[in-house]
Amino acid sequence: MYASTLSSEHAKYTDKLSAKIIAKEQCSEIEIPKVIRVLNDYRDLKPEDINSNHILKSSHASKWNNDFKFSADKILIDKRLAKWNKIYKGSSIEKQYSFIEPRFFIEEKVEDRILGSVGNAIVYMVRCIYGKPISISVKWGSRQNTYSTEWKEFANCDKYRICIDIPKPHDLDRILEYAAKLAEPFEFVRMDFYLSPDKIYFSEYTFTPAGGQVSFPGNVNLERELGDKWL
Numbered sequence: 339m340y341a342s343t344l345s346s347e348h349a350k351y352t353d354k355l356s357a358k359i360i361a362k363e364q365c366s367e368i369e370i371p372k373v374i375r376v377l378n379d380y381r382d383l384k385p386e387d388i389n390s391n392h393i394l395k396s397s398h399a400s401k402w403n404n405d406f407k408f409s410a411d412k413i414l415i416d417k418r419l420a421k422w423n424k425i426y427k428g429s430s431i432e433k434q435y436s437f438i439e440p441r442f443f444i445e446e447k448v449e450d451r452i453l454g455s456v457g458n459a460i461v462y463m464v465r466c467i468y469g470k471p472i473s474i475s476v477k478w479g480s481r482q483n484t485y486s487t488e489w490k491e492f493a494n495c496d497k498y499r500i501c502i503d504i505p506k507p508h509d510l511d512r513i514l515e516y517a518a519k520l521a522e523p524f525e526f527v528r529m530d531f532y533l534s535p536d537k538i539y540f541s542e543y544t545f546t547p548a549g550g551q552v553s554f555p556g557n558v559n560l561e562r563e564l565g566d567k568w569l
Contacts, residue, residue, distance in 0.1 A: 344545055349437035351527075351543040355397040361540040365519045367512075369539045371532070372446040380423040380442060385412060393445050393457070394419075398438035399426035407457045432546045451533040452502070460504070461541060462513060462531045466521035471514045476504050487514055513538055 350356045358370045374392055377383060383394070388406050394415065396402035402422045404415055419442060426435040450459040463475040463482075473492075475484045481500045484492045489506040507513060516538060517529040530541035 344432070344434040346437040348434040348545055352434045352545065353397050353438045353441075354395060354542060355441060355443060357543055358540065361520055361543075365516050365540075368516050368520075369534075369537045371448055371539055371541075374444040374446055377442040377444070380419040380440065381416070383412065383415060383419065383442075387444055388412060388415075390457070391447055391455075393447055395443055395445055396422055396426075397441040397443060398435065399440075400432075400435075402426070405457055434545055448532040448539050449534050451507075451535050452504070459532045460500075462507070462533060463544070463547075464514065464517035464521075464529045464531070465526075465547075466517055466524070466529060467526055469518050469522035469524070471517050471521075474513075476500065478502075507533060509533075509538060516540075 351360060355373070355376065358373070361368060362370050374389075375387065387394075388410050390407040390410070392406055394404040394406065399422065404418060409415060422442075423440045425440070426432075426438070447455070447457050448459050449455050452460060458479070461477045463477060464471045465473045465475070471487050473484055473486060474489070475482045478500050481498055483494060483500050483504055486492070489510060513531060513533075516531070520529050520540075520543070521527045524545070526545070528544040528547050530544055532539040532541055
């Protein structure tokens with residue numbers, strides 16, 4: 339399996355702090371969300387760190403984040419950080435995480451191109467095989483739309499689709515260019531981005547989307563069609 343071939347070499351791209359440095363080195367044109375502060379350890383959160391315009395993230399895991407806009411109780415956050423201060427549990431199936439030591443940092447939120455400063459930015463996810471973009475999924479919360487690289491939407495069950503209009507980005511060509519440049523060293527990677535009104539921000543490298551489970555809910559044909567491009 340592909341996941342079993344992932345190694346410590348992939349870990350430095352998976353680590354959300356080191357990935358920012360690597361992405362900027364590989365693609366100098368891309369914007370990087372501002373890191374406000376890296377915590378010294380999981381006990382280092384200070385009352386003045388809690389700011390609704392910022393988000394607390396783990397560098398070593400998937401979805402271990404705390405949005406201060408919705409969760410600002412320091413006692414509860416401290417308990418959460420203590421619980422997260424370990425090797426990510428998903429490392430049994432996502433091996434790249436097993437090489438990353440726990441770290442936490444505070445990041446400035448990106449102003450979303452469509453939603454504005456709501457703190458819940460839409461993610462543009464470009465799947466690449468051998469450095470070539472093959473599809474773009476746009477995710478907001480638990481819903482996503484998936485498009486070809488020409489921005490033709492693939493069929494999807496309505497209950498999984500985003501309930502607002504997602505226009506074709508005016509800088510789609512640049513998004514695909516950046517994705518290809520960052521993905522070039524890898525057999526497969528999903529390159530994730532945020533879009534502000536006039537900029538493209540790097541989000542992360544994702545080597546095992548959904549932990550290797552279903553990526554396109556409600557569309558098994560698309561799962562097969564895009565999977566065939568990898569064979």
